Amino acid sequence: MNISQFIDYAVHKDSVEKEDIIALCNNAEQNNFYSVTIPSSFVSFAKQLLKGTSVKICAIIGSPLGNDSTNSKISEAKKAIQEGAFEIDMTINLSALKKKNYIAVLRDVNDVKLAIGHTVLKACIEITQLSKNEIIKSCEICLDTNVDYIKTSNTFVRNSATLTAVKIIRKTVREGLKIKASGDIKDYETAIKYLDAGAERIGTSSIIEIKEHSRLLNNSKIYKQYLESKNKTNLTTKKETSFI
Template sequence: MRKYRPEEIAGVIDHTLLRPDAVEEDVRRLCEEALRYGFHSVCVSPCFVARARDFLGEGPVSVCTVIGFPTGASLTAVKLYEAIETVLHGADELDVVINVGLAKSGRWNELRREIESIVTASPDAVHKIIIETGCLDDGGITKASQAAAEAGAEFVKTSTGFGPRGASLRDVELMKRAVSGRARIKAAGGIKTLGQVVSFLQAGASRIGTSSGVSIMEEAYDAYGRLDPA
């Protein structure tokens, strides 16, 4: 099994705070942790995007937010507005929840068109399309992943963390095969340990969403040695 340097682990983590009871001080702490440990991004609710951007400035940590979260059942026009506005407020990356009902009904063209419209409306953002794997069978996971890749999304993401279950290694393997190199994979939902992070990376994920980034990094330092974060 490959050993990952702590900075490699940090660089794939979207340090996440999507609790409904989060307050501004929580966002400040999240941003301070992201800067300290070198996480790829902070992922916050849309209402906190501007504050996260203020806290982080134009430094190396990106600002990620969620669109249509957590059910994906918003009108397409609402998702479009949310995407455009959050980018204007400073978001670099958008984690967009699909309309799961369209996927479960096999309405793939409609699903692809919705994703494509959001990608087109926010061209400066990185788009990670959340397909909520816990709601889909293997065929649905495959087709939803393909729809996201065909629509131009840079990533397909497993889960919201608010659905029936979190990510599984099988999900990631199915998604990776489905996109055939056209998009990358983000695993999220229930990822709390260094061992899980490494397993998901080896299964094919290249980004990890977790609210346990600090404890994961402390595990990494214990396992591989500490280079004090800035």
């Protein structure tokens, strides 16, 4: 089991240039990360750089506070998908959430998901801006839509991912949604802790070393789940083979 396939690699900068995207894509390819998370304006450029690799592209829209109109988010998402984005990372409307205009938040997320169809949608709730009750409410709203992931926050926000928040999200959504823990995750040990807490994807701007950590991985919850899943698959295969 290699945790590199849990990693969404991003740039830790407010202002991103082409040189940053080149370095990002090169590092992602060399380390076999699952995807690069980039501003939607760079999707076409990144697609050229990643041609022939297995690294996927996740386009950021509606960042940083999600206050763009729904139509604007839909337009940006559709264009990104046409240019090569495999996933969409959208910030929910935090202003509307703060004002308890929950219907507006739900419609915003739901309309974007309907517009992009089967494309994976990650709803970023930006936990640094929310109270515990607001985190729970945003999770409940996301459950009522067809989003695929709840993302804790933008990668460039410091101290934005917390184990407590991931546990709150997991307790709220149970198995209904996947979780992306993002921001200030810089090493292998921390990444494993988030995966064990319930995250299925890690957003980071650091090149997390994946070597020489076999003992830590073997003792982790995520590795035990991986082994259980692998064993179930093998048993199913054996049963199907016995009927042939």
